[in-house]
Amino acid sequence: MSVSGNVFRYPEEIRDDFLQTADIQFRDGSKASPAEVWHYLTEIGPKKYPHIYDYSNYYGRKISGDVTLPFSLKHNYLIMTMDERMTKAKQNGIPVVFVQGGQSVDPYYAAGAIALRPASVGIWASCQHEGLNLNQEEVRRANQKEKAYRAISFEVCQSAGYENIQEGTVPVDMIAPYSCLRCSDVSYGLEAHRHGKRKDVKLFLADYPLDHQKDKEWAITYFAENIRRLIESIDELTGGKTTAEDLRKEIKLHNEGRRLAMEIADLWWSAEVPPTNGKDRRDLFQMGGMELHGDPEASLSLLREAKGYIAERVKKGQKGFGVSDNPVRIFVCGSCVFPNEYRIEEVGGIVVGNDNHWSDITTIVEEDGDPFYNLAKAVLSYPYEQSIKERAKWTVEQIKRSRADGVLFLYNWGCNTQSAVARALVDEIKRESGVPTLIIEHEQQGTQSEQLQNRVNAFVEMLK
Amino acid sequence: MALKTLEIIKKRLEERPKEIEKARREGQKVVGWQGYNIPEEIIYALGLIPVRIGVGGDDRMVEIGARYISTKNCVFVRETVGLFAENNDPYVQNTDILAFDATCLQTYRTAEIIQYYFNKEVLILGVPRNFYWPEAKVYFTKEVEYFTRRLEKQAGKKLNYQILADTIGLYDRIRNAIVTIYTYQAAAGNYLSWEETYDLIHAGYYLDRREYLSLLEQVLAELREKQGQPFIEAVEGEARIFLSGSVLPPGDKKLIKIIQEVGGRIVGDDLWSGLIPYLDVKIPENSLQGLAVGYLNRTPHGALPYLDLDTDRRIKRLKELIQTFKAQGVIYHTLRYCDPYTFKAKETKDILQKEGIPLLEIHTEYAGSDLEAIRTRVEAFVEMLKNRYDEEVAV
Numbered sequence: 001m002s003v004s005g006n007v008f009r010y011p012e013e014i015r016d017d018f019l020q021t022a023d024i025q026f027r028d029g030s031k032a033s034p035a036e037v038w039h040y041l042t043e044i045g046p047k048k049y050p051h052i053y054d055y056s057n058y059y060g061r062k063i064s065g066d067v068t069l070p071f072s073l074k075h076n077y078l079i080m081t082m083d084e085r086m087t088k089a090k091q092n093g094i095p096v097v098f099v100q101g102g103q104s105v106d107p108y109y110a111a112g113a114i115a116l117r118p119a120s121v122g123i124w125a126s127c128q129h130e131g132l133n134l135n136q137e138e139v140r141r142a143n144q145k146e147k148a149y150r151a152i153s154f155e156v157c158q159s160a161g162y163e164n165i166q167e168g169t170v171p172v173d174m175i176a177p178y179s180c181l182r183c184s185d186v187s188y189g190l191e192a193h194r195h196g197k198r199k200d201v202k203l204f205l206a207d208y209p210l211d212h213q214k215d216k217e218w219a220i221t222y223f224a225e226n227i228r229r230l231i232e233s234i235d236e237l238t239g240g241k242t243t244a245e246d247l248r249k250e251i252k253l254h255n256e257g258r259r260l261a262m263e264i265a266d267l268w269w270s271a272e273v274p275p276t277n278g279k280d281r282r283d284l285f286q287m288g289g290m291e292l293h294g295d296p297e298a299s300l301s302l303l304r305e306a307k308g309y310i311a312e313r314v315k316k317g318q319k320g321f322g323v324s325d326n327p328v329r330i331f332v333c334g335s336c337v338f339p340n341e342y343r344i345e346e347v348g349g350i351v352v353g354n355d356n357h358w359s360d361i362t363t364i365v366e367e368d369g370d371p372f373y374n375l376a377k378a379v380l381s382y383p384y385e386q387s388i389k390e391r392a393k394w395t396v397e398q399i400k401r402s403r404a405d406g407v408l409f410l411y412n413w414g415c416n417t418q419s420a421v422a423r424a425l426v427d428e429i430k431r432e433s434g435v436p437t438l439i440i441e442h443e444q445q446g447t448q449s450e451q452l453q454n455r456v457n458a459f460v461e462m463l464k
Numbered sequence: 465m466a467l468k469t470l471e472i473i474k475k476r477l478e479e480r481p482k483e484i485e486k487a488r489r490e491g492q493k494v495v496g497w498q499g500y501n502i503p504e505e506i507i508y509a510l511g512l513i514p515v516r517i518g519v520g521g522d523d524r525m526v527e528i529g530a531r532y533i534s535t536k537n538c539v540f541v542r543e544t545v546g547l548f549a550e551n552n553d554p555y556v557q558n559t560d561i562l563a564f565d566a567t568c569l570q571t572y573r574t575a576e577i578i579q580y581y582f583n584k585e586v587l588i589l590g591v592p593r594n595f596y597w598p599e600a601k602v603y604f605t606k607e608v609e610y611f612t613r614r615l616e617k618q619a620g621k622k623l624n625y626q627i628l629a630d631t632i633g634l635y636d637r638i639r640n641a642i643v644t645i646y647t648y649q650a651a652a653g654n655y656l657s658w659e660e661t662y663d664l665i666h667a668g669y670y671l672d673r674r675e676y677l678s679l680l681e682q683v684l685a686e687l688r689e690k691q692g693q694p695f696i697e698a699v700e701g702e703a704r705i706f707l708s709g710s711v712l713p714p715g716d717k718k719l720i721k722i723i724q725e726v727g728g729r730i731v732g733d734d735l736w737s738g739l740i741p742y743l744d745v746k747i748p749e750n751s752l753q754g755l756a757v758g759y760l761n762r763t764p765h766g767a768l769p770y771l772d773l774d775t776d777r778r779i780k781r782l783k784e785l786i787q788t789f790k791a792q793g794v795i796y797h798t799l800r801y802c803d804p805y806t807f808k809a810k811e812t813k814d815i816l817q818k819e820g821i822p823l824l825e826i827h828t829e830y831a832g833s834d835l836e837a838i839r840t841r842v843e844a845f846v847e848m849l850k851n852r853y854d855e856e857v858a859v
Contacts, residue, residue, distance in 0.1 A: 153806045179593050179769075184569040187593065188807040191769040195811040203771040209603065210566045211588040218606035219590065225599045388580050411536070416801055419534035420541075420573035424580045441536070 008055040010042050014067050021070040024078070025301040026085075027109075028092070034070070037077045045080050048130045051137040052080060059134055060340035064280045066321035071306035072280050078293040078302075082120070083127035086294060089114055090171055095237040096294075098161050100177035100186045101336050102357050104379060105291045106365070107227050110250035111234035111242045113174070114294050118161055118336075121172065124294075125164040144169075152192045157414035158336070160189025166196035173237055176204035176230055181385050182356070183335070184417050204233050212387070213380040224376035247371040253300070254290050254365070260303040261288020261361050267310050269352065269402045274327065275313035276320035278341030278351040284310075285353070288361040324348045328463040331355075331404035331435075333395060333425065335411040335418035337442040343453050349460035353402040355395050359384035388421055392428035399433055406463045407437040408456065436463065467690075469682040470660060473667050476679070480670050481554035487513060493618055494558050498544065498574070499565030500736050500765040501591045501604075503755040506612050507563070508673055509631040510619040515555050516669035517562075518544045520716030523830045525550065533577050538802040539830045540711050541574045548582045555670065561618050563611070565589040568767040568804060587614050593768050595760050605756040612752055629750035634673060639742040641680035642668075646739055648687045650731040650789045651694035655687060658730040659720055662738060666714040696731075698790045703849035706791035707733040708782060708812070709825075710802040719797055719826060719838065726843040727850075732789030734782050735797075736765055743781070767804035779815060786821060792849045794823040795842065822848070 002009040018038055023031040046053050055062055064072050078085075086096060097108050101117040108115035116124065122141070129140060147167060148159035156162075160177070164170045179187045193203055206226045209219040231242045265285055268275055276284065283292070287303050290296040313320075322345050332338065332354040341351050359382045366374040383394035399407060409426050411418040419441070426437040438459045443449050484494060495507045496517040507514040518540065526539045529546030547556045562584050564575035572588065579586040590607040592600035616622055642665060648654060649661040656664075664683065668676045687694075698704055705728045712720070712735055723730055734740045740763055747758035763781045770776045786794065794816060798806040806827065813823040824845040828834055 151810065153803070153809065155801060155803065155806055181569065181572070184803055187769045188803050191771060192807055192811070194771055194773045195814065205593060205769060205771065207592055207594040207600070209590050209592070210572060211590050213590070216590075216606075216610070218603055222592070222599055222603035225597075226594070388576055411534075414536060414801070416534075416536055416538075416803060417569050417573060419536040420570065421576060422534060423532055424577055428580075 003055050006055050007046075007050070008053045008063050008065070009046070010038075010067060010073070017068070018070055018073065022301065022305050024074055025297050027295050027297040028089075032077070037074055040077055040080065041073060045076075049080055049127070049132075051132050051134040052076070054134040056134070057340070057342040057346060060279075060338070060342065062279075062342065064277060064321065066277055066280055069276065069280060069306070069309055071284065071302045071309065072276075074302050074305075075283050075287075075293075078295070078298055079123055080127065082124045082294065086114070086116075086124050086170075089294075093238070095173040095234065096171070097234065098165065098172045098175040098177070099291070100180065100183065102182055102289075102360050102382075102384065103178045103180060104254065104360050104363075104365070104375070105289070105296075106250045106254045106375060107231050107247060108176075108234065109254075109290075109296055110247040111231045112238045112240055113234045115291055116172070116294050117291055118158060120292070120294055121161040121164055121170055125169045128169065151196070152189065155414050156185055156189065157412045158183055158185035158189055160186055160192065162189060162192055162196065165201060166193065166198050168198060172201060174202040174204065174234065176202075176206065176233065178206040178379065179208045180382070181208070181210055181417055183415070185414070202233065202237065204230060206230050208385070209380070213385075214377065220373060220376045220380060223380055224370075224372040227372050227375055244371050247375070248367065251365045251371055251375060252367055253296060255367065257288050257290040257296065257300050257303060258361050258364055260300070260307060261285055264288075264303070264307050264310055265353070266401075267307070267314050271314040272317055273319040273325075274323050274329075274350050274352065275310050275318060277322045277345060280320060282338065282341065282351065282354070285361070286357050289357060323350055328406065328460045329402065329404045330460070331395075331399045331402055331407050333407055333409045333429075334422065335415040335442075337410055337412045339408065339410060339456055340449075340453065344456060344460060347457045347460050348464060349456075352404055353398055355384055355391075355398065358398065359394070388424045388428055392425055392432060395425070396429055396433045399429070399435055404435060406459060407435055408459065409437060409439045410442050411439075412442045466660070467656060467683055467686045469679055469686055470664070472682075473664065473671075473679055476671060476675070477667055481558065484513060484515070484555070484558045488558055488560070493560040495561045495563055495615070495618075496555065496559035497563040499563075499571055499589070499591075500567040500741065500767075501565045501759050502563055502589055502611075503608060503759050505628065505631045505635050505755060506608070506615060506623065506752070508634075509628040510615055510621065510623055512561075512615065512619050514673075515559065517547070517555055517559065518713050519547070519553070520711070520713035521718060521830050522546075522715060523832070526830055532581050533574065536801055537570050537573070538710070538799040540713055540716075540799060540802075541570045543830070544574050545577055548578050548584070551582075560585070561615075562586045563589065563615075566591045567765045570801075585618075587611060591768070592760075595764060595768055596770075601757055601760055604760050605753045608752050608756040625750065632747050632750055632755070634677060636745070636747070638668065638673065638677050638680060639745055641677065641684055642739070642742045644684060645680065645687070646732065646789075647696065648684075648691055648694045650696050651691065652697050652699055653691060654694075655690045656683070658732070659717075659724070662712075662720070662733075663714075665738060669714065696788070696790050698792065701850065702792075703728045703846040704731045704790055704792045705729065705846075705849070706731065706786050706789060706794045707735060707738070707797060708794055709735070709797040709809070710799040710805045711735060711737045712797060713737050716830065718830070718832075718835065719795070719828065719842075722835070722839050722842050723795065723846070726839060726846050728842065728846040731791050732785050734763070734778075734785055739785075740781070765804070766808060773811075773815075779812070782812070783816075783819065786816075791821075792852065793845060794821060795845070796823050796825045798825060798827045800827060800829050
C-alpha cells in the first residue's frame with residue numbers, strides 16, 4: 001500500500017502477482033483482464049475519481065488498503081466503472097430497474113434487466129461526475145438529496161433514488177422494489193415518483209404480504225403472482241418473453257452466489273484471527289446478493305476467486321490489513337446503514353457480520369418445481385422479515401457463528417420500521433445470547449459522525 | 465344548543481367501562497382493535513365485544529410508549545404502546561384479545577411490540593398493498609377467513625352466517641346514519657358542529673353497536689326536527705375548512721381547538737379516524753368474501769401505495785368531499801414520522817392548487833411546544849380564506 005498526502009495509490013510491487021489472477025467475467029460475455037483492471041485502478045481511476053482515493057479514515061468507503069486481496073481491487077474497479085458499464089448496457093437495450101436492498105434480484109435478471117439498489121444507483125450517479133475531491137463529492141451528494149427532501153419530505157430516509165431518477169441523472173427505466181417490512185420508505189418513495197416530472201419511468205410494487213407469510217399458502221401464491229407480474233412488466237420493456245425455465249436458470253446462478261457467500265462466511269468466521277478487515281468482509285459477504293455490481297456474473301467471478309484467498313489466509317492464520325490483535329468482534333443489526341469500519345478498527349474492534357443484506361443471501365431457493373412458487377416461498381422466508389422472536393433467533397445463530405462479543409443495532413434517522421423493533425430485538429438477543437448490545441440512531445449520511453463514533457468507541461472499549 | 469342525545473351519549477360513555485367489566489365477568493370476551501381494514505362485523509357477529517383502541521394527545525403517554533417502541537414512530541403508535549405499558553385505560557385493561565391490521569406498517573409494528581412486551585394475544589390481519597388486483601382480493605379474502613377462524617376459537621363458537629347478515633345490515637345503517645349526520649353538521653344553521661360529530665364517531669368505538677345505532681338515529685331525529693332539510697352552502701364570514709392527512713384519534717384536539725379559536729369552521733374530513741371508513745362501503749354479499757371485497761373496495765388508506773396519480777380513488781374522493789362540503793381550504797395534518805401522509809403533503813398541495821383550493825400543512829406531535837406557532841399559521845390561513853370569500857363575493 002502507498003499513501004501520499006492522504007491519497008491512496010496501489011503499490012507497484014503487487015502488480016505482477018495481481019496480473020496472474022483471473023479475469024472478471026461479465027454477463028454479456030465480455031471480460032476484464034487483470035491488466036485492464038490494474039491500468040484502470042492506477043491510471044484512470046485516480047484522475048476520474050480523486051474522492052475514492054482519499055485515504056482519510058473519516059471516509060467509510062475508502063479503499064481497503066488490503067492490496068493482496070485481488071477481489072478487493074476488482075470490486076473497486078467494478079464500482080468505479082459503474083457508469084461506463086450501465087451506459088453500455090443501456091445502449092444494448094437492457095433496461096435498468098431500481099430495487100430495494102436486501103432482496104433477491106433473480107427475477108429481474110431472469111427477465112433480462114439489471115437490478116440496482118439505492119446505493120448502486122447512488123454510485124452510478126456519483127461516477128458521472130469526474131475530478132471531484134471528497135469534500136466536493138459530499139457537497140454534491142447532499143445537494144442531490146436535498147431535492148428529494150423538497151419533493152417528498154425532510155423525514156424521508158430512503159428517497160428511492162428520487163433525486164437521481166427524477167432529475168434524469170441516471171436513466172433508470174423502472175422502479176420495482178419488494179415492499180418488505182424492512183423499510184416503509186421504499187413503498188412511499190416509490191409512490192412519490194408518480195408526481196415526478198419523469199413520466200417515462202415505469203412503476204411497480206412487488207407486494208410482500210406480512211405476518212407468518214411463509215407459513216400461509218395463500219400468501220406464497222399471492223407473492224408468486226407478484227413475481228410473475230413483475231417479470232411481465234419487465235418483458236414489456238425488453239419485448240421478450242421470459243419463461244419459467246429462464247427464471248429457474250437464474251435462480252440456480254444466484255443460488256451459487258448465495259452458497260459461495262455462505263461458505264466464505266463460514267471460513268471467515270472459523271478463523272482464529274479475522275482474515276480481512278471489516279470493509280472487505282462486508283463487500284465480500286454482500287456479493288452473495290449478486291446485486292452489488294449490477295452484474296451477477298461479475299460478482300460471481302469475484303466470489304469464486306475470493307474463496308481460495310480467504311481459505312489460504314485462514315490456513316496461514318493471516319490477519320486482515322488494519323485489524324488489531326484480538327479485536328473486539330461486533331455484529332451489526334438494524335437498517336440499511338453501516339458504521340465506519342475503519343474507525344472501529346482504529347479503536348480495536350472489527351465488524352464481523354450484519355443481519356441486513358445477509359438475511360436474503362442465506363435463503364437458498366428450491367431449484368426443482370415451479371420457480372415462481374419456490375422463489376416466492378424463499379423470499380417470504382427471509383429471517384429479517386419475520387416476527388421479533390424468529391428474527392432474533394436467527395440473529396443469535398449468526399452472532400454465535402461469528403463469535404461476536406457485542407451487538408450494535410443501528411438505524412437510520414427516519415427509519416420507522418427498524419427503529420420500532422430495535423429495543424425488542426436487542427432485548428430478545430440479549431436474553432438468548434447474553435451478548436451486550438447498543439442501539440444507535442445513525443445521523444444523516446456524511447463522512448463524519450463524531451457522536452455516533454464516540455458511542456461506538458465507548459462500546460468497543462467496554463467490551464475489551 | 466347541544467342536542468339532548470349528545471348528553472345521553474356522554475353519560476353512556478361514562479358508564480360503558482363498568483358495563484364491559486361486567487360483561488367480561490359473565491364470560492364475554494373483548495376484542496380491542498386498531499387499523500383500517502378490519503371488518504368489525506365479524507367480531508360483533510361472533511358475540512365478542514369490539515372496542516376500537518388507541519387515543520391521542522397525551523405527550524406523557526407518548527414518552528412512556530417510546531421506551532418500548534422508537535421515537536422515530538408517530539406519536540399515535542407511541543401513545544398506543546404507552547397505554548399498554550401504563551395499563552390504566554379501562555378499555556385497555558378490559559381487552560382479552562387484540563386485533564391489528566397491516567395497513568399501516570407502524571401499526572403492524574405496534575402489534576408486535578405489544579405482543580412482545582405485554583404478553584397480549586394479538587391477531588394480525590394481512591392487507592394487500594396492490595389492493596386493486598383481483599389476486600389481492602383473493603389473498604385478502606383468505607386472510608379474513610383465517611382471521612375469522614382464530615376469532616371463532618376465542619369466541620368458542622362458529623360464525624353464524626344469518627347473524628353475520630344481520631350484523632352487516634346493522635353496520636350499514638350505522639354507516640348511513642354517520643354519513644347523513646355529516647351533511648347536517650356542514651349545513652347552514654347547523655345544530656351540530658364538526659367536533660361534536662367527530663366525538664359522535666368516536667363514541668361508536670366503545671358503545672354497543674345496536675345501542676349506538678339507536679343513539680345515532682335519535683341524533684338524526686333531533687336534527688331533522690331542529691334543522692329540517694340540510695342545505696350546504698358557504699356563508700359570509702366563514703372560513704370553511706376541510707381536514708385531511710394523518711389520524712386525529714380521540715383525545716387529540718390540539719389542532720381542532722386552534723382552528724375553532726381563530727375563527728375557522730371545520731366542515732368535513734377524509735381522516736381514517738373520521739368520515740372516510742364509513743363511505744363507499746358496499747358489501748356485495750353476506751359472506752366473508754363479501755366483507756373482504758367490500759372493505760378493500762372502499763376509499764383506500766394513505767398507507768397503501770397507489771402508483772397512478774390520475775386514477776387514485778383517494779384523491780378523487782378528497783376532491784369530491786371538498787366540493788360536497790363546500791370547503792374553501794384544506795388543513796393537511798401530518799404527524800411527525802407518519803410517512804404515508806407526510807410524503808403526500810406536497811403532492812396533495814400541488815394537486816389542489818390546480819383546483820384553486822389552498823392547502824396548509826401542519827406538521828406536529830402531541831407536545832404543546834408548537835401550539836403558538838401552529839396558531840399563527842392557522843390564523844393567517846383562516847384570515848386568507850375569509851378575505852378570499854370577500855373578494856369572490858365582491859367580484
